Amino acid sequence: MNIVESTRLAIESIWANRLRSFLTLLGVIIGIASIISTAAVINGLNHYVSEKLSNLGQGVFVVKRIGIITNRQDFLDAIRKNRRLTTADGKALVERCPSAAAVAWQAAVTRDVVREGLEIRDTSISGVTPAVLQIEPFDVDAGRVISQLEEDRAAPVAFVGADVVEQLFPNSDPIGKRIRVSGQPLEVIGVAAKKGSFLGFSQDNFVKIPYSLHRKMFGSWPSVDLSVQAADPARMQDTMDEVRAVLRARHHLRPAQPDDFSMVTAEGINDLWRSMTQTIFSIALFVVGISLVVGGIVIMNIMLVSVVERTREIGVRKAVGARQKDIVQQFLIEAVLLSCLGGLIGVLLALGAAELLGAYTPLPARFPPWAPPTAFVICTAIGVFFGISPAKKAASLDPIEALRAE
Amino acid sequence: MPDATATNVPPVIRTRGLCRSFAMGASTVRALRGVDLVIERGEYVAIMGPSGSGKSTLMNLIGCLDTPSEGEYWLNGQPVATLGEEELARVRNHEIGFVFQTFNLLARASAARNVELPLIYGGVPPAERRQRAIEALAQVDLADRMDHRPNQLSGGQRQRVSIARALVTRPALLLADEPTGNLDSKTSYEIMALFDKLHRDGNTIVVVTHERDIAEHAQRIVTIRDGVVASDEQNVPRPVGTETA
Ligand SMILES: Nc1ncnc2c1ncn2[C@@H]1O[C@H](COP(=O)(O)OP(=O)(O)O)[C@@H](O)[C@H]1O
Ligand SMILES: [Mg+2]
Numbered sequence: 001m002n003i004v005e006s007t008r009l010a011i012e013s014i015w016a017n018r019l020r021s022f023l024t025l026l027g028v029i030i031g032i033a034s035i036i037s038t039a040a041v042i043n044g045l046n047h048y049v050s051e052k053l054s055n056l057g058q059g060v061f062v063v064k065r066i067g068i069i070t071n072r073q074d075f076l077d078a079i080r081k082n083r084r085l086t087t088a089d090g091k092a093l094v095e096r097c098p099s100a101a102a103v104a105w106q107a108a109v110t111r112d113v114v115r116e117g118l119e120i121r122d123t124s125i126s127g128v129t130p131a132v133l134q135i136e137p138f139d140v141d142a143g144r145v146i147s148q149l150e151e152d153r154a155a156p157v158a159f160v161g162a163d164v165v166e167q168l169f170p171n172s173d174p175i176g177k178r179i180r181v182s183g184q185p186l187e188v189i190g191v192a193a194k195k196g197s198f199l200g201f202s203q204d205n206f207v208k209i210p211y212s213l214h215r216k217m218f219g220s221w222p223s224v225d226l227s228v229q230a231a232d233p234a235r236m237q238d239t240m241d242e243v244r245a246v247l248r249a250r251h252h253l254r255p256a257q258p259d260d261f262s263m264v265t266a267e268g269i270n271d272l273w274r275s276m277t278q279t280i281f282s283i284a285l286f287v288v289g290i291s292l293v294v295g296g297i298v299i300m301n302i303m304l305v306s307v308v309e310r311t312r313e314i315g316v317r318k319a320v321g322a323r324q325k326d327i328v329q330q331f332l333i334e335a336v337l338l339s340c341l342g343g344l345i346g347v348l349l350a351l352g353a354a355e356l357l358g359a360y361t362p363l364p365a366r367f368p369p370w371a372p373p374t375a376f377v378i379c380t381a382i383g384v385f386f387g388i389s390p391a392k393k394a395a396s397l398d399p400i401e402a403l404r405a406e
Numbered sequence: 407m408p409d410a411t412a413t414n415v416p417p418v419i420r421t422r423g424l425c426r427s428f429a430m431g432a433s434t435v436r437a438l439r440g441v442d443l444v445i446e447r448g449e450y451v452a453i454m455g456p457s458g459s460g461k462s463t464l465m466n467l468i469g470c471l472d473t474p475s476e477g478e479y480w481l482n483g484q485p486v487a488t489l490g491e492e493e494l495a496r497v498r499n500h501e502i503g504f505v506f507q508t509f510n511l512l513a514r515a516s517a518a519r520n521v522e523l524p525l526i527y528g529g530v531p532p533a534e535r536r537q538r539a540i541e542a543l544a545q546v547d548l549a550d551r552m553d554h555r556p557n558q559l560s561g562g563q564r565q566r567v568s569i570a571r572a573l574v575t576r577p578a579l580l581l582a583d584e585p586t587g588n589l590d591s592k593t594s595y596e597i598m599a600l601f602d603k604l605h606r607d608g609n610t611i612v613v614v615t616h617e618r619d620i621a622e623h624a625q626r627i628v629t630i631r632d633g634v635v636a637s638d639e640q641n642v643p644r645p646v647g648t649e650t651a
Contacts (some may be wrong), residue, residue, distance in 0.1 A: 016514035210606060316510050317469055320571065321499020321527040323492050399498070400471040403510060 003333075004362040006326070010334035017306070023344040024302045028383065031295030032346025032375040033353065037365070038205040038288045040354040042281055044366035047200055050272045057266070059233025060135055061240060063089075063247065065223040067262025083251055084223035087211075090129075093226060096246045101231040103254045104131030105212060107222040111162060113207055115179045120167035124206040125181055127214020132157070135227045143175045143190030146210055154212035158186040161204035162194035173289045181207060184217055198364070214318075236265070292378065300386045307390045308405050314400030324395045331391035332384065339380040416483030418579050418610050419445040419468055424477035425633075426463050430443045437463040439633035440477065445612060447578070450605040450643070452624035453614045460633040461614045465583045468612065469504045470497050482578070492585040499528050504573025505582035511556045516542060517567045518552035524575045546600060562593030569600060580604060583614045600621050602643075 006035055016023045065085050066078045090105040095101070108126035112119055133145040141162070150157050158179060167175050174188045186209060195203035209217075211224075230239035240263055314327055354365035394402050424441040424463075427434045437460045445451055455461050466472035467479060470486060479486045481497065489497065498504075500629050511520045521539040530538070543549050546566035556564050565585055572580060582601070586594035602623055613624065621627050622643065629637040 009526070012519075016512075022452075311509075313512060316512055317523065317527070318495070319469075319498060319504060319510065320524040321495050321575075323495040323527070326495075326527060398472050399467045403506075405472075 003329075006329040006333050007337075008090055009330045010287065010337055011386035013330070014337060015118075020302055020306055021338060024299050024387075025345065025384070026169055026339055027298030027302070028339055028342025028379040029295075029346040029349065030298070030318045031379050031382070032343050032372075033293045033349040034291040035288045035375045035378075036347060036350035036368075036371040037353040037357070038284045039368045039371040040350065040365040041285060041357060041363050042277075043368040044354075044364035045277065047366050048364045049270060055365035057135075057137070057213045059099075059236045059239075060229040061228055061230075061243075061263050063226040063228065063243060063261055063263050065261055066226075066266050076263075084221075085226060085247075085261060086220065087215075087224060089247060090224060090226050091252060092246055092250055093228065097228070097239065097242045099231050099235065099242055100228050102131050102227075104129045104133055104135055104227045105224040106208075106211060106227070106342040107218070107224045109214075109218050109222055111181050113168065113181050115168040115177070115181050118168045118170075120164055120205065122183075122205070123164060125214070125218075126206065126208050127211035127218075128208050132206070132227050141191045141193045142173075143188070145190055148210065151210040151212055154210055156184060156186050156213060157189045157209065159190040159208040160188055161192050161205040161206040163202050164207060165191050170261065179207070182217060184213075196364075197348075218374045219250035239310050246281070274292055295379070296382045296386070299382050307394070310391060311394040311397075311402050314391065315397075315399050315405065318395070318397075318399035318402060327395035328388070328392055331388055335383040335387035336380060338387075339376070339383040342383075343372070343376040343379055346375065408538055415447060416480065417444045417446050418482060419443060419612075420448075420480040420483075421468075422478045424467060424479060425469060425475050426460075427475045433459050437458075437633055438467070438474075441630070441633070441635055443628065443635060443638075444499060448608060448626045450601075450611045450623070451613070451632060452621035452627045453612065454618075454621050454627055455630035455636070457616065459512050459630045461616075461630050462583050463560065463633075464630065465581055465612070465614050466473055469502050469581045470494050471504065489579070495527070499524055500575055501577050501579060503569075503575065503577040503580045505565070505572050505580070505585045507584040507587040509556070509568045509588075511568055511571075514558055516553050516555055517548060517559065517570075520556070520567055521552075521571045521574050524571060538574055539570075541564060542574040543567070545573060546570045551575065560593075561589050562596060565589060565593075565597055566600070569597070573604070578610055580611045582612070585613065585617070586615070586617070586620060594620065 039266045063085065065082045066075070085105075087105060089175070090103055093100060093103045106126050106128040108124050110122050111125050112121045113123045113125075114120075128146065130146050130148050130151050138145070138159075143159075145159050146157060158181075160174070160179070164179070168174070168179055169177065174191060176187050178185050180186070186207070192204070192206075197203060226243075228239065228243055230236040243263070245261065247261055248259065253260065314322075317327060334372060350371075351367060354367050357363050394405075421441055421443045424438055424443075426438040427436045434471075441460075447469075453461050453464065463472070466505055466598075467474050470489075481501065483587070486497075512523070515523075515651075518536070518539045521542050522535050525535040526536060530546070540549060540552060543552050546569050548563060548566050548570065551559060551567075552562060556567070559567065559615055569582075572582075580601075586597050587602075589597065598620060601613060611624075613620070615621050620648070623640065624641055625643055627637075627639055627641045628635060
């Protein structure tokens with residue numbers, strides 16, 4: 001019997017046993033859809049982090065009073081021990097770190113921003129020295145960034161994020177218009193390109209003003225973040241060592257004492273992301289693993305339940321002249337066809353789920369190209385394993401034994 | 407056609423010392439204990455015997471559906487023990503038509519599809535297949551039921567479908583294990599009339615039954631008791647319609 005004939009028999013059998021086929025499909029669909037959706041979310045998060053979360057480019061690092069903290073104890077220790085970083089620290093770096101091409105600083109507070117009865121809440125108001133916007137560049141949507149002259153004069157100007165524009169300038173061009181922060185009027189001179197939100201936190205709810213103005217408005221109390229660009233990105237580590245030495249000396253730390261500040265690099269953020277998300281991902285994989293197991297059990301059950309019926313069917317086929325290899329071929333094609341169909345539906349569902357997740361939840365989802373073939377292989381293997389081995393066993397029986405199956 | 411022996415044609419069936427035991431846990435059931443049987447081409451044989459005497463076991467061996475524990479079996483002069491899996495499949499497909507007491511039809515396939523099944527495995531092209539299936543169904547008066555599935559047919563009609571399936575490859579040997587066992591008496595006579603006709607058309611027929619009335623259709627009645635042939639006698643068949651119902 002040829003492949004065409006076997007395929008016909010397989011399709012006939014799938015169609016004749018619609019309910020069983022559907023239930024088997026269900027297992028494959030559950031497995032594939034869940035593994036791919038999860039992979040899409042994981043993939044999307046990773047992509048987002050490596051591409052968008054930080055503006056830190058090559059050879060750039062930021063010195064912070066409190067760096068990226070992953071547990072409560074570290075946070076409490078840092079609050080207690082770490083000294084505030086000041087503009088004096090920044091100026092010392094400018095003078096005493098020859099391998100730094102640029103040093104800039106910024107400080108931030110959170111305030112509401114208003115304009116003519118409109119309001120946006122909890123906006124990050126940061127005072128930046130102009131170099132910050134060169135070291136950690138923003139894509140500019142309209143207008144321009146803050147100039148040195150404006151910094152020198154503490155000019156009331158603002159470079160704002162997309163959320164601020166959306167909320168305060170719903171139908172008008174913001175450039176040249178006024179907004180107010182803590183009673184201080186600011187002229188909008190530029191708008192940053194939209195970055196979107198990450199895990200529910202908008203990346204676009206900010207107002208940047210000259211550092212000198214920020215200091216006037218909010219005092220010198222907030223600790224500053226120092227952004228440093230190494231002259232040679234390949235030797236950023238040397239620059240970091242220089243910066244560390246200068247700051248330790250200024251903070252009078254003895255050699256045995258740990259740093260009372262922390263340094264953040266793009267790589268560091270990615271590493272941190274990875275260590276943070278490893279747990280999330282292993283939980284996700286566990287859940288997916290369960291659904292794969294559930295899918296597998298569904299398939300296995302259907303197969304086992306139908307084995308009796310199928311054993312009799314095999315007996316009938318053998319009694320009228322089917323060879324072992326005819327039977328095995330038919331069942332193999334049947335299993336693969338079912339898996340293909342289930343896989344296809346599963347992939348489509350996952351595509352839909354990824355779209356929905358992206359649209360309605362804070363999770364970014366990105367469809368991983370390797371996922372469909374991988375999941376397909378897994379599900380086919382399950383189908384073949386649970387479908388073929390009983391069929392093969394039955395096919396090797398004498399016909400009468402297969403016919404006697406209860 | 408009893409003159410077939412004279413022209414040196416081997417018998418359709420020849421068994422010597424055929425045994426079949428089943429392991430039942432610690433003990434073994436010896437269903438057949440040495441059956442010697444010769445059936446010539448064109449014969450119409452009834453196999454009788456009480457329930458549990460080994461009739462079905464013998465039929466399954468003759469039909470190449472089962473393997474003997476001991477003894478030898480020649481089908482058309484060919485020793486069956488030497489046949490491989492694929493050759494056995496071919497024998498079941500081409501040379502033997504088997505009719506089961508319980509029909510053994512594919513529940514989810516139409517009558518025509520069930521009848522076609524042996525032709526599929528025989529490598530007959532689709533168009534011819536359909537044609538021959540329709541012819542076989544016409545032979546058993548079911549041409550108008552070919553798209554019905556087994557559960558849409560009566561018991562007698564199902565048995566006729568399974569007979570059509572047995573006939574469709576034009577086998578030389580037709581084996582039927584209690585073909586009327588699940589049917590009422592009226593339907594049974596219809597089925598037996600069909601066998602009589604098939605015999606007149608030149609088929610070799612072996613029918614298992616434990617009903618005397620049914621056995622009376624055959625030319626020869628072999629009785630099995632406790633796994634051995636207890637008697638083997640010629641019979642003058644009674645024509646259909648003269649039985650007392
Ligand atoms: N597969 C089997 N396993 C165990 N015992 C069997 C099996 N098939 C038949 N037997 C036994 O062999 C004997 C003959 O059975 P069978 O050939 O079916 O009898 P009959 O068809 O004459 O009623 C019985 O005792 C039956 O219980
Ligand atoms: Mg029996």
